Structure formats: structure tokens, C-alpha cells
Amino acid sequence: MKIAVYGANGYTGRLVVAELARRGIDLVLVGRDIERLRKAAAGTEARAAGVDDTAALAGAFHDCDAVINCAGPFSVSGEAVVRAAIRAGRHYVDISGEQLYLKRIHDTFAQEATNAGVTVVPGVNDDGLPSDLIAHLAARRVSPVAELVIALDLARSGAAPSRGTLRSALANIGTFTGGGLTYRDGDWRPDVPALRTSIAFPAGTGPAPVARFPLPGVVTVPRHVSARHVEGVVRTELVAAFSAVTPEVVDSVPDGPSEDGRRAGRWTVMAEATGQDGRSARGVVSGPDTYGSTAVIAVESARRLVAGGAEPGVLAPAQAYDPIGFLDFLTEHGATWAVEVGPAPRTGPGLT
Ligand SMILES: NC(=O)c1ccc[n+]([C@@H]2O[C@H](COP(=O)([O-])OP(=O)(O)OC[C@H]3O[C@@H](n4cnc5c(N)ncnc54)[C@H](OP(=O)(O)O)[C@@H]3O)[C@@H](O)[C@H]2O)c1
Incomplete structure (x- = not known):
């Protein structure tokens, strides 16, 4: 199993990276600035892709099983990462707590995710x-x-x-x-x-x-x-x-x-x-x-999508997981x- 972490050099992104490493799950760091990514986790593969380039983002996710998006504010950049994950055919979770963004992802991407056979579960954090x-x-x-x-x-x-x-x-x-x-x-x-x-x-x-x-x-x-x-x-x-x-x-x-x-x-x-x-x-x-639990929850959420499968579409946590x-x-x-x-x-x- 290999998981891409977008916004991997941020405060919570680094905790997610550490949790993936603790659990022995392969990972790739993705973000808009390659130097900041490398500084955050030296020795781990890093790929640069900005949210204004869907093709580059989808390319960065292409050999991963799922994406964990930690780049906020999600109301600014989240939709682009969801779109790229779906285009790459990869499951997607994020740690957003932004209520209007979460509603927009449910309202906008349900059909696209279903058609692509991809499960999207936004908002997997401690709350x-x-x-x-x-x-x-x-x-x-x-x-x-x-x-x-x-x-x-x-x-x-x-x-x-x-x-x-x-x-x-x-x-x-x-x-x-x-x-x-x-x-x-x-x-x-x-x-x-x-x-x-x-x-x-x-x-x-x-x-x-x-x-x-x-x-x-x-x-x-x-x-x-x-x-x-x-x-x-x-x-x-x-x-x-x-x-x-x-x-x-x-x-x-x-x-x-x-x-x-x-x-x-x-x-x-x-x-x-x-x-x-x-x-x-x-x-x-x-x-x-709060932040440590968010990392544990995000990693387990992505892992369960890859390992256990859930229906494709944009799902609430209780629809995706037991x-x-x-x-x-x-x-x-x-x-x-x-x-x-x-x-x-x-x-x-x-x-x-
Ligand atoms: N319970 C909750 O609701 C909960 C719990 C934990 C975290 N969160 C959410 O998680 C998010 C991250 O928090 P944090 O403390 O880890 O923030 P942070 O330290 O500021 O990290 C943000 C990350 O996002 C990247 N980023 C921001 N805007 C971007 C853009 N337009 N394009 C590409 N990358 C972008 C940053 O990259 P650069 O370094 O290149 O700027 C950085 O890697 C926040 O939205 C926070 O509210 C929510």
C-alpha cells in the first residue's frame, strides 16, 4: 500500500507522515514546494505539484493507492486536489474542518467519484x-x-x-x-x-x-x-x-x-x-x-479505503466505515x- 500526502510539510501533514511511517505504510510527499517538502522529511520521496495544475497533481498521485490531503484552507485549494485524485483513480480523504467546503465536495463530486470507482471521504479529523x-x-x-x-x-x-x-x-x-x-x-x-x-x-x-x-x-x-x-x-x-x-x-x-x-x-x-x-x-x-489524533484518524481512514473498500462516491465517515x-x-x-x-x-x- 502506498499513500500520497498532499501538504505533507505542514504542521499536521508532518504528523500524518510520521504516523504512516510508524505503521510501516509506504508514502510519497506531495506539495507545491519541493524544498519545503524535502526539509520536512529528508530521505522520503517528494513530488512537487501545485493546485493550479490538475495534470501534474494527478501525475503525482498516479502510483499511489490513496491521497491524504492536509493542505488547508481547503476552501481555497481542496477542490483541485479532490479533482486530481479522482482523475488519477485514487481514493481520497482530507482533514478539513471547513463546513461549507465539506458540503461543496459532497454536492459537487458524487457522480464523478462514482463513475471513476473512487471513494472520497472529506473531513476525517478528531472532530x-x-x-x-x-x-x-x-x-x-x-x-x-x-x-x-x-x-x-x-x-x-x-x-x-x-x-x-x-x-x-x-x-x-x-x-x-x-x-x-x-x-x-x-x-x-x-x-x-x-x-x-x-x-x-x-x-x-x-x-x-x-x-x-x-x-x-x-x-x-x-x-x-x-x-x-x-x-x-x-x-x-x-x-x-x-x-x-x-x-x-x-x-x-x-x-x-x-x-x-x-x-x-x-x-x-x-x-x-x-x-x-x-x-x-x-x-x-x-x-x-487533537492534532495527533487527527493524524491517526486520517491514516486509518485512508488505509481502510484501500484495504477494505467502500462504495465509490463521496461518503460521510459512517457510510464508508463500520x-x-x-x-x-x-x-x-x-x-x-x-x-x-x-x-x-x-x-x-x-x-x-
Ligand atoms: N479538527 C479539525 O478540524 C482539524 C484538525 C487538524 C487539522 N485541520 C485542518 O488541517 C489544515 C492544515 O492545518 P495545519 O496546521 O497543518 O496547517 P499548516 O501548517 O499551515 O500547513 C498547511 C499545508 O498546506 C499547504 N498549502 C496551503 N495552501 C496551499 C495551496 N494553495 N496550494 C498548495 N499547498 C497549500 C502548505 O504548503 P506551503 O508550506 O507550501 O505553504 C502546507 O503544507 C487546516 O485547514 C486545519 O484547519 C483541521
């Missing part, structure tokens, strides 16, 4: 993949579902997000200030008020104030869960922090947290599903090290997960 899988499992317990709330909680232990994360937030700043999309009655809309104004996170001492946030799961979960309403929320402090990103903030942070800083952090995703009959189920996945099998795999990397059925503590207006 997008676990939230999609756990939402699927929670929803299944109370189906048919009326409303599903996806919540993300990050404990960063003082470490700032990577510069690339903030640059991508800046490229999508309107989604952070506006709250992003909510799924309601069969479509995604930017103007639906949140049903939830507070939520009890597992690590908290009681309900914490939350607000809408452009989480990936809002655009992926309705592709495999039939629900009237799907929204994404985070603590109000996180909304405020992302809404305040400016070019000066991007320039002020290091390229990413130190290894100790990374490892001290923790991510938690929750999915609370309420059935049409009023029953509720709550799924929680939690793990260490949710329980993948979450169990994450427990080998320090994650925990559970789904409980029972009354969920809730604050907010609810569906009318």
Missing part, C-alpha cells in the same frame, strides 16, 4: 469522523429521530490552535460569526436558531452555555441519519475565540502546539438524539491530542466512547 460515527450510533437507538445536537468540547491546556487552523478559520470567518449551517426539514440553512442554549459536557460540573458553530457533522450526519433537525454547538467562549480571528492573530501564533502541549489537550464530541417518540440517546467520544469498528480502533489510541439511552438533561426551546 468530523468521531462525531459522524457516534451520531450514527446514538440516532440508531432512538430512530426515527426528530432532533440531533452535535457538540464539540476542546480542552487545550493553554496551547493555541495551529496557525493553519486559524488561517482556515479566517478564510471561513463568516461561518464562525454566523454559526454556520443547520439541517432542517430536508435542507441546510444558515438562519435557523439553535435549539440548545446550554449543554452538560461530560467533563463539566453542570450545563454550560453553548451557541451554534459550523461543525462538520451537521453536513455529514443527515446523509445517513434521517432527522428533522441537526445542529452543531460549542461553548460560547470557543465561538467568541474563532469569531475574533484576524490576520494579526494568525501571524502571532507558532505553526502548532509543542508536543507536550498537544498531548496535554483533549477533545470530546457528543451527539444527543431525540426520537420522534421523545426517547433520547447520548453518544460521547473523547480522546487525547462505526463501532472504527471507534474501537480509536480506543487503542487513548480514546473512549459510549452510547447511553435515557432522558438527556436539556435546556432550550426544542422542536415545534
